[in-house]
Amino acid sequence: MLSAKEAGITVKKNEDFSDWYTQVVLKAGLADYAPVKGFIVLRPYGYAIWESIRDILDKRFKETGHQNGFLPVLIPESLLAREEDHFAGFTPEVFWVTKAGNNDIGERLALRPTSETLAYSIFSKWITSYRDLPLKINFWNTALRAEIKATKPFVRTSEFLWQEGHTVHATKEEAEEEVRMILDIYRELIEDYLAVPAIRGYKSEKEKFVGAEYTTTLEGMMADGRALQMGTSHHLGQNFSKPFDIKYLGRDTAEHFAWQTSWGVSWRLIGAIIMVHGDDKGLILPPKVAPIQLVIVPIHKDKDAELVKGKAAELAAELKSAEIRVHLDDRDEYTSGWKFNEWEMKGVPLRINLGPRDIEKGQVEFVRRDSREKVLSERGKAIETANLLLGKVQSDLFVRAKSLLDSHVTRPANYEEFKKTLDGKGGFVPAGWCGNPECEVRIKEETGADIRVIPFDQAGMPENCILCNAPSKKLAYFGRAY
Amino acid sequence: MLSAKEAGITVKKNEDFSDWYTQVVLKAGLADYAPVKGFIVLRPYGYAIWESIRDILDKRFKETGHQNGFLPVLIPESLLAREEDHFAGFTPEVFWVTKAGNNDIGERLALRPTSETLAYSIFSKWITSYRDLPLKINFWNTALRAEIKATKPFVRTSEFLWQEGHTVHATKEEAEEEVRMILDIYRELIEDYLAVPAIRGYKSEKEKFVGAEYTTTLEGMMADGRALQMGTSHHLGQNFSKPFDIKYLGRDTAEHFAWQTSWGVSWRLIGAIIMVHGDDKGLILPPKVAPIQLVIVPIHKDKDAELVKGKAAELAAELKSAEIRVHLDDRDEYTSGWKFNEWEMKGVPLRINLGPRDIEKGQVEFVRRDSREKVLSERGKAIETANLLLGKVQSDLFVRAKSLLDSHVTRPANYEEFKKTLDGKGGFVPAGWCGNPECEVRIKEETGADIRVIPFDQAGMPENCILCNAPSKKLAYFGRAY
Numbered sequence: 019m020l021s022a023k024e025a026g027i028t029v030k031k032n033e034d035f036s037d038w039y040t041q042v043v044l045k046a047g048l049a050d051y052a053p054v055k056g057f058i059v060l061r062p063y064g065y066a067i068w069e070s071i072r073d074i075l076d077k078r079f080k081e082t083g084h085q086n087g088f089l090p091v092l093i094p095e096s097l098l099a100r101e102e103d104h105f106a107g108f109t110p111e112v113f114w115v116t117k118a119g120n121n122d123i124g125e126r127l128a129l130r131p132t133s134e135t136l137a138y139s140i141f142s143k144w145i146t147s148y149r150d151l152p153l154k155i156n157f158w159n160t161a162l163r164a165e166i167k168a169t170k171p172f173v174r175t176s177e178f179l180w181q182e183g184h185t186v187h188a189t190k191e192e193a194e195e196e197v198r199m200i201l202d203i204y205r206e207l208i209e210d211y212l213a214v215p216a217i218r219g220y221k222s223e224k225e226k227f228v229g230a231e232y233t234t235t236l237e238g239m240m241a242d243g244r245a246l247q248m249g250t251s252h253h254l255g256q257n258f259s260k261p262f263d264i265k266y267l268g269r270d271t272a273e274h275f276a277w278q279t280s281w282g283v284s285w286r287l288i289g290a291i292i293m294v295h296g297d298d299k300g301l302i303l304p305p306k307v308a309p310i311q312l313v314i315v316p317i318h319k320d321k322d323a324e325l326v327k328g329k330a331a332e333l334a335a336e337l338k339s340a341e342i343r344v345h346l347d348d349r350d351e352y353t354s355g356w357k358f359n360e361w362e363m364k365g366v367p368l369r370i371n372l373g374p375r376d377i378e379k380g381q382v383e384f385v386r387r388d389s390r391e392k393v394l395s396e397r398g399k400a401i402e403t404a405n406l407l408l409g410k411v412q413s414d415l416f417v418r419a420k421s422l423l424d425s426h427v428t429r430p431a432n433y434e435e436f437k438k439t440l441d442g443k444g445g446f447v448p449a450g451w452c453g454n455p456e457c458e459v460r461i462k463e464e465t466g467a468d469i470r471v472i473p474f475d476q477a478g479m480p481e482n483c484i485l486c487n488a489p490s491k492k493l494a495y496f497g498r499a500y
Numbered sequence: 501m502l503s504a505k506e507a508g509i510t511v512k513k514n515e516d517f518s519d520w521y522t523q524v525v526l527k528a529g530l531a532d533y534a535p536v537k538g539f540i541v542l543r544p545y546g547y548a549i550w551e552s553i554r555d556i557l558d559k560r561f562k563e564t565g566h567q568n569g570f571l572p573v574l575i576p577e578s579l580l581a582r583e584e585d586h587f588a589g590f591t592p593e594v595f596w597v598t599k600a601g602n603n604d605i606g607e608r609l610a611l612r613p614t615s616e617t618l619a620y621s622i623f624s625k626w627i628t629s630y631r632d633l634p635l636k637i638n639f640w641n642t643a644l645r646a647e648i649k650a651t652k653p654f655v656r657t658s659e660f661l662w663q664e665g666h667t668v669h670a671t672k673e674e675a676e677e678e679v680r681m682i683l684d685i686y687r688e689l690i691e692d693y694l695a696v697p698a699i700r701g702y703k704s705e706k707e708k709f710v711g712a713e714y715t716t717t718l719e720g721m722m723a724d725g726r727a728l729q730m731g732t733s734h735h736l737g738q739n740f741s742k743p744f745d746i747k748y749l750g751r752d753t754a755e756h757f758a759w760q761t762s763w764g765v766s767w768r769l770i771g772a773i774i775m776v777h778g779d780d781k782g783l784i785l786p787p788k789v790a791p792i793q794l795v796i797v798p799i800h801k802d803k804d805a806e807l808v809k810g811k812a813a814e815l816a817a818e819l820k821s822a823e824i825r826v827h828l829d830d831r832d833e834y835t836s837g838w839k840f841n842e843w844e845m846k847g848v849p850l851r852i853n854l855g856p857r858d859i860e861k862g863q864v865e866f867v868r869r870d871s872r873e874k875v876l877s878e879r880g881k882a883i884e885t886a887n888l889l890l891g892k893v894q895s896d897l898f899v900r901a902k903s904l905l906d907s908h909v910t911r912p913a914n915y916e917e918f919k920k921t922l923d924g925k926g927g928f929v930p931a932g933w934c935g936n937p938e939c940e941v942r943i944k945e946e947t948g949a950d951i952r953v954i955p956f957d958q959a960g961m962p963e964n965c966i967l968c969n970a971p972s973k974k975l976a977y978f979g980r981a982y
Contacts, residue, residue, distance in 0.1 A: 050622060052572045053579055059622055062567030085544030090534045090659050097535055114599040118646035119592045140541055149833060164600035177572050351631055
């Protein structure tokens with residue numbers, strides 16, 4: 019058995035962020051490395067967080083008229099190539115199947131890097147009339163992109179769990195509405211459930227999804243000052259409906275090309291939870307997505323064991339009946355101290371330490387994971403107090419994350435300050451941009467920062483481009499990113 | 501727009517079963533062909549049936565102590581090869597990735613035909629002590645096996661949705677208990693939810709899962725007299741724990757190799773639903789897994805439209821509040837007759853035709869999909885009647901399927917009759933078997949039938965082997981299968 023120290027996180031978050039992150043992923047039992055480089059395995063605890071995220075989104079997607087479907091993972095090369103920009107964007111990282119059993123196969127097959135081409139070749143068969151629109155389908159699957167850069171569990175892996183939504187509409191307006199509605203659903207998930215604030219806006223032409231008309235995005239800020247793209251929702255215009263011949267007969271009896279959107283979030287969101295909320299002890303999970311919201315640790319000597327375990331089981335059952343996700347840790351082979359460390363590392367938002375004295379006094383001792391604050395409650399008010407504290411942890415995590423974000427938005431007076439900030443604490447550096455991709459590219463080359471987001475809210479746009487000093491066209495948030 | 505006749509099923513189930521099946525799959529909107537031969541796409545209606553199946557199983561798995569995880573789709577060849585029989589069994593149908601982008605990759609990677617080897621190489625890292633056992637993990641994913649035989653949507657495809665469970669135990673007894681418990685859960689799903697009766701028992705040595713100690717199975721009977729394997733649960737013994745080094749330190753402080761199980765069901769089950777319950781009009785879905793349990797079709801002239809649609813919406817809301825999965829079909833661009841045909845083809849178990857006369861009389865007219873029986877109910881008893889009828893459809897479908905199965909179990913007096921039955925109506929032919937694989941192979945060669953199942957219930961075992969006349973060791977159910 020590992021010592022408590024070996025089992026715990028051995029590095030501080032602000033000393034070696036990258037090592038800290040990896041230790042949390044592995045030691046909290048979220049994921050493990052797979053035998054092929056760049057791939058990971060999800061352990062049950064990590065997968066359960068994904069299930070929380072999936073259930074929240076799935077419900078919202080269905081409420082807003084989407085349905086799920088299934089697409090194969092293999093896409094013929096010729097199909098992937100039908101939209102040129104898209105093909106050029108993805109092929110460098112495509113895994114190719116060239117053999118089945120001992121036989122070479124005719125045309126090589128791509129492992130889905132994303133499903134636009136496959137989905138739309140099929141949608142074109144399903145859509146003939148305005149009666150068939152809108153078509154709004156989502157797929158819960160994985161995408162595969164051979165990563166050449168350094169990989170990082172959840173944040174950059176060669177296969178990742180995600181959802182990809184694909185919709186087809188009769189009009190441009192309807193498609194654009196869909197793009198924004200989905201971004202709103204993502205915002206709700208990310209801010210209200212994951213407790214991570216994010217900045218909403220557009221990607222630049224250079225950074226948009228290859229093949230899209232434009233891309234909208236939610237950008238988060240991690241604790242080390244690097245940005246993370248949390249979710250994107252694309253307006254595809256008619257860029258795919260034309261090559262894939264997605265046409266419908268309108269009420270006007272004329273044929274029209276359809277308008278499309280696509281959008282997705284991935285298990286990156288789990289990476290964001292770790293990087294934003296975690297501390298030196300390990301993970302801190304927002305209660306709304308925590309697989310275990312409250313852990314009960316009975317504390318007793320041998321003589322009290324039966325009594326305390328019995329009362330702990332009663333309390334667990336009571337809290338469960340109130341739909342709180344409770345785990346009773348009554349293992350004999352571990353000490354209470356070991357258990358405290360383990361559940362803190364695993365980020366369970368709330369703990370109850372239940373001992374004989376608590377039972378005697380008719381009280382319950384809660385410990386918050388985020389603040390370590392201890393709260394005594396009457397036994398009769400256990401459910402009420404648990405719900406109150408879970409709500410507080412949830413909202414306090416957001417407040418803390420919001421101040422992390424706010425303290426990482428630094429407006430530079432000039433390009434020198436711009437560079438200094440990026441080399442210093444990093445974060446978002448909002449600046450004026452002339453709209454010329456050449457400036458964008460040069461800034462990237464010189465500073466490693468790209469345009470993360472052009473916020474919907476353009477208030478306070480500086481007058482001049484931070485690089486070339488020409489008049490600004492946009493307020494853009496620059497930053498180094500994962 | 502298609503004519504009602506073109507949109508409907510144009511062939512009778514008992515005239516061309518295979519064509520009928522394909523028409524149901526495509527026209528009821530369950531699935532469609534993908535661009536790569538042997539692969540299919542699931543449309544939302546088909547995927548929703550899979551979601552029903554998944555939710556039922558997932559709940560039962562979790563109740564019995566299993567958790568979900570995630571494994572990558574790519575497995576290095578060397579890992580797949582570590583258990584010899586297993587490798588030999590699967591490699592002829594493995595898809596191989598040999599390139600990433602423009603680069604050849606070092607060791608070629610298999611697309612998961614099943615995950616034993618990958619999972620167990622990782623489990624061996626997670627398990628060190630008896631404290632880590634049992635480990636019970638399930639994966640909802642797809643498996644890929646390049647099919648050389650003729651493919652058939654849901655029944656035989658080169659990629660299929662399934663779940664694969666993998667468990668590790670300290671003792672053989674515990675592993676064997678798990679094997680049987682899972683088979684029970686499968687029985688419950690298949691018989692009590694899908695309304696398809698199945699025969700439980702063992703696979704022969706020849707037919708067992710490659711690498712297993714033994715395989716237990718549930719075998720169903722399709723309407724054309726061919727058997728379908730519905731689900732399997734394998735006792736792996738220590739066949740994998742030894743090559744994969746899955747050892748644990750026992751309470752006795754000695755090291756032991758662990759005992760393992762694996763088990764799975766796939767979207768084949770949707771194929772079984774179609775083949776067993778469907779009729780000349782199309783699909784008939786068991787209410788418990790039907791995405792739509794009840795469809796309401798308002799029937800009115802223009803002048804009554806507002807009234808009838810309003811009342812239909814009220815009724816729909818009321819039934820929904822009772823957790824009945826209701827769809828209100830108030831489309832104006834289709835006639836009632838068209839709607840009746842469409843919903844019958846899609847197999848919705850119950851329909852309400854709501855017209856002005858029903859509203860006037862305070863009554864509701866139900867139509868059962870399975871028997872076409874019409875049932876009048878008082879308006880005030882709509883929920884009660886709906887639930888009653890849904891229950892009846894569910895149980896009557898099972899009764900009908902049970903008599904289909906029973907009428908396809910024919911005991912032969914001798915090998916001549918055995919062959920005659922297989923060439924005639926097919927079905928299961930229970931016979932004595934000496935236990936010699938040579939007899940099994942010769943029977944397969946001469947009749948196309950293999951041993952589908954050696955029932956747990958061995959009552960009535962004939963004295964002699966149907967082929968060689970040596971004393972029987974087993975009662976075996978032979979049959980031709982999908």
